Amino acid sequence: MADLTTDFxxxxxxxxxxxxxxxxxxxxxNVRRAYEAGWGGVVWKTLGEAGPxxxxxxxxxxxxxxxxxxxxxxxxxxxxxxxxxLEVNLEEIARVKADYPDRALVVSLMxxxxxxxxxxxLARVEETNADGVELNFGCPHGMAERGxxxxxxxxxxxVEQITRWVKKHYQRPCIVKLxxxxxxxxxxxxxxxxxxxxxxxxxxxxxxxTSVDLDNMAPEPTIDGMGTHGGYCGPAVKPIAMNxxxxxxRSPDTAGLPISGIGGVTTWRDAAEFMALGAxxxxxxxxxxxYGFKVVxxxxxxxxxxxxxxxxxxxxxxxxxxxxxxxxxxNLNLDYVTKAEIDQDLxxxxxxxxxxxxxTSHQAIAMSEDRTFTVKDEECVACNLCVNVxxxxxxxxxxxxxxxxxxxxTGMTIPEDKRTWLQHPNNPGADPLACIVRGQ
Amino acid sequence: xxQDAHAPGIASGRLxxxxxxxxxxxxxxxxxxxxxxxxxxxxxxxxxxxxxGACPTxxxxxxxxxxxxxxxxxAAARTILTQNILGGMCARVCPVETLCEEACVRMSAEDxxxxxxxxxxxxxxxxxxxxxxxxxxxxxxxxxxxxxGAGPAGLSCAHRLxxxxxxxxxxxxxxxxGGLNEYGIASYKAVDGFAAREVEWLxxxxxxxxxxxxxxxxxxxxxxxxxxxxxxxxxLGLTDTNKLGISGEDLEGVVDAVDWIAGLRxxxxxxxxxxxxxxxxxxxxxxxxxxxxxxxxxxxxxxxxAYRRRREDMPASRFEQDLAASKGVCLLFNATPAEIRGGGxxxxxxxxxxxTDARFTLTxxxxxxxxxxxxxxxxxxxxxGRKIAVNGTGRTSREGVWAGGDCASGGEDLTVTAVxxxxxxxxxxxxxxxxxx
Ligand SMILES: Cc1cc2nc3c(=O)[nH]c(=O)nc-3n(C[C@H](O)[C@H](O)[C@H](O)COP(=O)(O)OP(=O)(O)OC[C@H]3O[C@@H](n4cnc5c(N)ncnc54)[C@H](O)[C@@H]3O)c2cc1C
Ligand SMILES: Cc1cc2nc3c(=O)[nH]c(=O)nc-3n(C[C@H](O)[C@H](O)[C@H](O)COP(=O)(O)O)c2cc1C
Ligand code: SF4
Numbered sequence: 001m002a003d004l005t006t007d008f009x010x011x012x013x014x015x016x017x018x019x020x021x022x023x024x025x026x027x028x029x030n031v032r033r034a035y036e037a038g039w040g041g042v043v044w045k046t047l048g049e050a051g052p053x054x055x056x057x058x059x060x061x062x063x064x065x066x067x068x069x070x071x072x073x074x075x076x077x078x079x080x081x082x083x084x085x086l087e088v089n090l091e092e093i094a095r096v097k098a099d100y101p102d103r104a105l106v107v108s109l110m111x112x113x114x115x116x117x118x119x120x121x122l123a124r125v126e127e128t129n130a131d132g133v134e135l136n137f138g139c140p141h142g143m144a145e146r147g148x149x150x151x152x153x154x155x156x157x158x159v160e161q162i163t164r165w166v167k168k169h170y171q172r173p174c175i176v177k178l179x180x181x182x183x184x185x186x187x188x189x190x191x192x193x194x195x196x197x198x199x200x201x202x203x204x205x206x207x208x209x210t211s212v213d214l215d216n217m218a219p220e221p222t223i224d225g226m227g228t229h230g231g232y233c234g235p236a237v238k239p240i241a242m243n244x245x246x247x248x249x250r251s252p253d254t255a256g257l258p259i260s261g262i263g264g265v266t267t268w269r270d271a272a273e274f275m276a277l278g279a280x281x282x283x284x285x286x287x288x289x290x291y292g293f294k295v296v297x298x299x300x301x302x303x304x305x306x307x308x309x310x311x312x313x314x315x316x317x318x319x320x321x322x323x324x325x326x327x328x329x330x331n332l333n334l335d336y337v338t339k340a341e342i343d344q345d346l347x348x349x350x351x352x353x354x355x356x357x358x359x360t361s362h363q364a365i366a367m368s369e370d371r372t373f374t375v376k377d378e379e380c381v382a383c384n385l386c387v388n389v390x391x392x393x394x395x396x397x398x399x400x401x402x403x404x405x406x407x408x409x410t411g412m413t414i415p416e417d418k419r420t421w422l423q424h425p426n427n428p429g430a431d432p433l434a435c436i437v438r439g440q
Numbered sequence: 441x442x443q444d445a446h447a448p449g450i451a452s453g454r455l456x457x458x459x460x461x462x463x464x465x466x467x468x469x470x471x472x473x474x475x476x477x478x479x480x481x482x483x484x485x486x487x488x489x490x491x492x493g494a495c496p497t498x499x500x501x502x503x504x505x506x507x508x509x510x511x512x513x514x515a516a517a518r519t520i521l522t523q524n525i526l527g528g529m530c531a532r533v534c535p536v537e538t539l540c541e542e543a544c545v546r547m548s549a550e551d552x553x554x555x556x557x558x559x560x561x562x563x564x565x566x567x568x569x570x571x572x573x574x575x576x577x578x579x580x581x582x583x584x585x586x587x588x589g590a591g592p593a594g595l596s597c598a599h600r601l602x603x604x605x606x607x608x609x610x611x612x613x614x615x616x617x618g619g620l621n622e623y624g625i626a627s628y629k630a631v632d633g634f635a636a637r638e639v640e641w642l643x644x645x646x647x648x649x650x651x652x653x654x655x656x657x658x659x660x661x662x663x664x665x666x667x668x669x670x671x672x673x674x675x676l677g678l679t680d681t682n683k684l685g686i687s688g689e690d691l692e693g694v695v696d697a698v699d700w701i702a703g704l705r706x707x708x709x710x711x712x713x714x715x716x717x718x719x720x721x722x723x724x725x726x727x728x729x730x731x732x733x734x735x736x737x738x739x740x741x742x743x744x745x746a747y748r749r750r751r752e753d754m755p756a757s758r759f760e761q762d763l764a765a766s767k768g769v770c771l772l773f774n775a776t777p778a779e780i781r782g783g784g785x786x787x788x789x790x791x792x793x794x795x796t797d798a799r800f801t802l803t804x805x806x807x808x809x810x811x812x813x814x815x816x817x818x819x820x821x822x823x824x825g826r827k828i829a830v831n832g833t834g835r836t837s838r839e840g841v842w843a844g845g846d847c848a849s850g851g852e853d854l855t856v857t858a859v860x861x862x863x864x865x866x867x868x869x870x871x872x873x874x875x876x877x
Contacts, residue, residue, distance in 0.1 A: 068481035068509075348548040351487030371490065391484050392549065 002307030003314050004300065006040065008280045009173035009198045009258055011131040013040035013104040016271065016315055017299050020262050020283035021046050021108035021134060021177075024293070026082055028092035032099070037293035038300060041104025043201075043283060046081035046136045047089055049111045049121065054080045054143075060221035063210035065236060072290050074236035076210045078221060078228055080142045081110050086124070094128040106175065110136040110148050113158060115165045122170040132173035135166060137188070138204020140181050140231045150204070153179035156191035163195025175260060178202040178244075180237075185244040189254045200248065201260035201283060203241040205231025234286035238264030242277055249278025249323045266295075268302025275315060276322035333418035337407045338382040338398040340364070340375045346395040347373060353386035353396060361385050378408040445739060449785070449805050450693060452714040454739025460710045463737035467628040467763075468532070468558055476562040479555045480509040486545055491556060494543035496851065496860040497524035501540060501556055508563055517567030518574055520560055525575075525599045525863070526592055528568060528638050529621050530856045531561035532629045535726070537759040539856070568637075572644045578605035580647075583873045586611065586669040588656045591619020592855045593675030593845025595642055596862030597869075601673075602647035604870045609669070610648050613655035619677055619845075621855065623702040626730040627710070628737070657817045666840050671869045674828065674836070674843040675862055678813035678853070684722065688780025688789075689809075697721065697731035697810035704734055716806025719743045720789050721769075722777055723810030724754040729761070731808045732769045743768070744802055746775040748794050775800075780807055815847055824849040834865030842869055 004015040018041035019025050019034055026045035034042060048054060056079055065074035082089060097105045107130045111117040125133060137159055139149030152158045159176065166174050176192035178185060180203040192200050207229050211220045219227030241263025248254045261279025265271050266287040274282050287295050312318050342353070342365075349371040357365040364379035365386060375386075387396045401407060403416045421427050445454050455463070471479060483505040491501045499520050507516035520527035536542075536557040544553035567574065583606045587598045590612035598608045616622050621635040643650065654660055656676070665672045681696050683689065693716065707713045715738040721731050724747035732745040745764060747754055751773050754761065765771060775791040778799065782788065790801045815827055822829045822837035827849045834842040844861030851857040 069478055348545040349486075349490065350484045350545040351489075352484060355487035367488075371488075 002304045002312060004040075004304060004307075006281050006315050008104070008260065009132065009175070011041070011104045011106070011173060012102070013281070014102060015040035015296075015300055015303075016275065016281035017296050018042060018104060018106075018260070018281055018283045019288060020285040021136065022285040022289070023079070024285060024288045027084065027089075028096055031092075031096050031105075034288075034293050034296075035096075035100050035103050038296045039103070039293065040281075041106065041131075043106045043108050043134050044089070044093055044130070046108040046110045046139070047086055047121065047125075048081050049117060050086045050124075053083050053085055056080055056083050057223050059223040061230075063220045063230060065210055065234075072286070073234060074208075074210065074232055075234040075286050075289065076208045076230035076232045077205070078141050078223075078230040081108075081136070081139065086121075090124055090128055093125075093130055097129050097131075105130050106132045106134050106173075108134045108136050108177070110139065110143060113147060113152065113162065118162065118165045119169045122166060126170060126172075130172075132175060132198075133166065133170060134175040134177050134201060135162060136177050136204070137162075138177050138179040138202075140179060140205055140207045141229060150179040150181050153177075153188055153204070154182050156187045159188045159191040160195035163192055163197050167196040173198040175199045175201050177204055177262075179204050180240060180244060180263075181207050185247055186251050186254060189248045189251075189257065193254055193257050197257070199258035199260060199280075201262055202244055202248075203237065203263045205233045206237055206240065208232035233263065234290075235264045235266050235270075238266075238270060242274060245274060245279055246277040246323065246326045249320060250326050255323075265299075266290075268299045268306065271299055272303060272306060272318070273322075275319050277326070278320040278323050280315075280319055330421045333420060334424055335412075335415050335417075335419045337401040337412075337414055339377050339380050339401065340382065340384075340386050340396055341399045342373055342375060342386075342396050343394070344372065346392050348392055348395075349373070350391060352389045352391065356385050356389045380409065446717065446741060448717050450714045450716045453711050454715065455711070457711065459739070464627050464631065464710055466631050467626075468561075470565060471555070471558050471562045476508055476513070476559060479559055480505050482546065482554045483509070484545060490543035490545060491540040491554075495523075495540045496854065496857045497527075497530070497863070498860075499523045499527065499540075499560070504563060505554065505556070505559055508559055513563045513566040514570060516559075516563035520564060521567070521574065523863075524856065524859050525573070525596055525642055526621075526638065526855065526859045527560055528564040529592070529625075529630065529635065530859065531557050531564055532634065533621075533625050533855050535757050535760070535854070538757050568641055573599075573641050575599075575603050575645055577602060577645060577647055580607070581605040581874065583607065583670045584609070584668075585671045585673065585869060585873075586665045587673045587675065588612075588660070588665070589619060589675035589677060589845070589847070590614075590617035590639070590650065590652075591675055591677050591845060591858060592621060593677075593847075593858035593862035594619070594673065595639065595675075596859040597673045597675060597842075597844065597866045598648050598862075599642055599645060600863050600866035601869065602645050604866075604874075606647065606670075606870070606873070608648045609651055611651045611654045611656065611660060613653065613658075615652055617650060617652065619675070619858075623705050624698060624727075624730075625705070625855070626701075626734060627705060628734075657819065662819050662838075662841065666838070670840075670873055672841045673834070673862070673865055673869065674819070674841065674847060675845040675858065676816070676843075676847040678846045679816035680814045681809065682812045682814060684777055684780075684809060684811065686777055686779055688782065688786065691780055691782050691786045692784055693782070693786035693805055694780060694807045694809065697723065697727050697808040698813060700808055701727070701731055701734065704738075710738060713738055715740045716804065717741045718803045719806045719808065720802055720804040721745045721808040721810055723747065723812070724749065724756060725810065725812070726756055726760060727813075728808075728810035729756045729764050729769075731810050733764050733767050735806070735808070736764075736767045736769055740806075742770065744770045744772050746772045746777065746791060746802075748774065748776045750774060780804075813846070813853075832864075833868035834861055835868065 006016040021043040025042045063076045067073045137153030143149035144151040176197040209219045261274030262283040271282045485502045504516040504519040540556045541553035618635045719735040719740045736743045774794040779790045828843045830848045834844045842865040845858035
């Protein structure tokens with residue numbers, strides 16, 4: 001069986017599955033049970049300054065988006081950082097770490113923009129013997145209004161400054177958790193790197209309103225008739241998170257900066273994908289909140305099975321493996337042609353591909369009297385919509401035209417070499433030589 | 441079990457009150473809100489959905505299921521009722537396994553269709569519980585139409601005509617409206633007086649005058665009706681039954697299954713309905729199954745359903761056959777009745793193995809004949825040999841007279857088919873009377 005042991009910034013854990021800083025990691029009781037269930041590590045629910053703890057709403061704090069059969073696809077929350085006293089949290093952290101030396105325990109922190117505040121809390125965390133800290137520059141609601149969380153994460157200068165303070169006053173690894181509520185994720189990632197961060201983790205939650213109560217005309221979750229935007233997470237945010245992870249992993253000035261991937265990880269496969277895009281490990285919140293701690297068992301067994309099948313001995317074998325394949329649109333081969341193909345044995349004749357293609361794409365699917373659906377190669381632009389809307393996995397696939405084959409849609413013979421937009425004759429700025437060589 | 445459980449001969453009160461209640465409960469209990477949402481989520485919203493084509497009334501099934509899934513079951517019900525005003529009854533009695541659900545693409549995918557019938561019931565129940573039938577009448581047209589027969593065909597025709605603003609007189613020979621919904625459908629398919637409630641709900645549209653106890657051919661004549669009304673629709677159903685034509689057919693204890701079921705349907709309490717200890721039902725259709733199952737549910741000790749051909753030839757669907765078997769009915773195939781014997785009352789029935797000389801005898805104190813119904817009076821109209829001949833929109837050979845449902849040619853003898861034919865005839869009558877036809 002594959003070895004799932006992960007070394008992230010020198011912090012060892014038996015597997016790459018950590019619980020993200022959130023309700024699942026809010027107290028000793030949870031964290032012990034999470035470790036017992038098999039989680040490799042946890043990032044403790046964000047701690048704030050000493051003194052009276054924050055106060056949460058006492059009405060509903062979550063909203064949700066559901067898919068068929070009420071599968072939870074997206075969750076949003078208006079919860080703040082831990083509302084339990086700092087002292088209690090610190091005692092518990094110390095106790096749990098002592099009892100589970102083989103598991104990762106990182107402490108998430110959020111205190112005001114003030115070096116002294118950071119210095120004080122870091123000293124206290126150091127005493128617990130936790131493996132490192134994560135700086136919560138992501139929380140998009142509540143705390144941001146008090147100048148913390150995403151209010152810091154959205155200003156690269158603040159990110160860099162606080163990271164510097166932390167590196168100055170704390171010896172163990174420092175992870176900077178980034179907010180996705182920003183136009184370009186590279187700016188805060190660079191700032192974190194410049195400030196000396198050992199790693200970044202992303203994403204925190206996305207500003208969102210998940211639903212509106214149409215009787216009370218108020219956003220949900222509704223607190224006494226009013227609502228506010230909350231942080232969105234769960235399966236729905238995975239594509240956004242993965243893009244941001246990939247951007248950091250492939251950008252020359254941030255490449256190599258260790259990444260902890262977060263956002264919608266629900267199955268082993270999600271984790272493998274984040275890691276292929278450069279994440280050294282993953283953090284999970286919503287999947288645990290939806291299904292309980294036990295989900296990690298499927299993540300562990302699935303990832304090991306896949307690694308065995310692929311011959312990966314350790315997670316390091318595939319971390320970042322897909323990064324070189326992430327590129328800009330202009331580098332895509334425009335002479336690459338595929339055609340949709342419908343497997344008639346698998347087809348259940350629902351006709352969704354037909355409706356999609358006929359009404360909204362390229363009228364490239366024919367429907368016969370007896371509901372046989374076939375692709376018209378001379379019309380198919382290979383958009384993939386039929387593949388995406390087909391309810392049967394593997395029923396519609398894309399066949400690649402080989403060099404020498406003629407695309408019946410364009411009459412073009414597929415060339416041996418490739419041609420991107422940079423060489424394309426329709427591109428006013430293209431390299432003319434490339435066109436001449438091809439006789440165009 | 442009550443003490444009379446094994447009483448010989450034909451007797452009532454074979455079971456306890458609890459047993460009767462359990463036996464005559466809803467065959468397919470209604471879906472809860474949660475079940476309905478789970479079931480609705482399975483629909484793929486197919487393009488030009490095969491299920492729609494398989495529904496004789498062409499209900500937009502993907503649309504109504506999507507409306508359920510988006511928490512608007514009342515809108516779903518309107519989608520259903522626009523095509524099929526008896527969508528509530530059809531949801532209960534349609535043999536969906538040979539109609540919409542058989543065509544569901546999930547049959548190819550998983551051999552397990554979307555539960556269209558039960559979803560249809562969910563939506564229509566919701567709307568019916570919420571209030572009156574949802575259609576409004578158009579401005580009065582001044583046209584008057586006689587609809588004869590208040591079964592599914594007649595009701596559907598009358599409702600559609602009323603909707604268009606016509607004045608309808610709805611005649612029926614029986615004391616209650618509903619046709620076989622009221623007198624024929626198995627009790628466990630339409631519990632709690634649903635048939636009567638549905639008719640009352642439907643008539644609420646207004647413009648329909650109900651004339652019960654008026655039989656065409658006796659109290660009314662077709663000539664007089666065509667004279668008095670602008671159009672006539674006949675939804676007479678099949679009022680005669682086939683005879684076995686064997687000796688002993690007139691013995692006491694030999695009954696027509698349709699009549700026996702009508703008696704059961706009209707009984708206030710199943711405990712008062714007598715049933716044999718050893719019952720033999722002859723036939724292979726839905727009526728035979730319903731009679732056999734209900735005889736068993738009334739406490740008959742043994743019920744044998746004897747069909748003269750092979751299982752594959754049986755008109756009743758596999759689902760119906762399995763239902764009968766699960767209730768303890770013994771299904772006998774290739775058995776042709778030869779003679780019914782008994783001294784005054786039936787005691788036994790002899791069969792031949794179909795196509796051979798081999799003979800065997802079953803003990804029976806009640807024999808139910810369910811070997812098919814046929815048209816009563818043809819009223820001087822052309823027939824196709826069996827039924828009143830009609831074109832695609834229900835026009836008979838006589839000008840101004842339309843027909844639909846079981847009495848008319850074409851289509852299967854099903855509630856839903858009768859509804860479709862009544863509706864389509866109404867459309868044609870409307871178009872004709874308003875000068876568009
Ligand atoms: C026992 C049994 C069980 C069945 N089960 C099912 C089932 O589960 N599902 C299904 O889809 N179908 C079932 N059917 C078939 C279904 O009931 C019929 O196809 C349907 O009722 C036909 O409707 P209709 O309006 O044409 O006729 P009917 O329902 O027969 O209605 C005809 C009406 O016309 C009246 N009438 C007849 N003659 C005259 C006259 N001369 N003057 C005035 N009124 C007259 C009758 O009193 C009756 O009310 C069953 C049939 C039977 C017999
Ligand atoms: C209720 C709730 C509270 C959260 N609180 C914190 C927090 O205190 N600190 C923090 O860094 N992230 C917090 N998060 C963000 C999660 O750690 C994580 O980044 C996010 O949920 C994305 O991961 P997921 O899609 O697996 O849930 C919270 C998330 C939720 C749902
Ligand atoms: S065929 Fe089945 S899945 Fe498709 S629309 Fe009809 S019910 Fe839904």
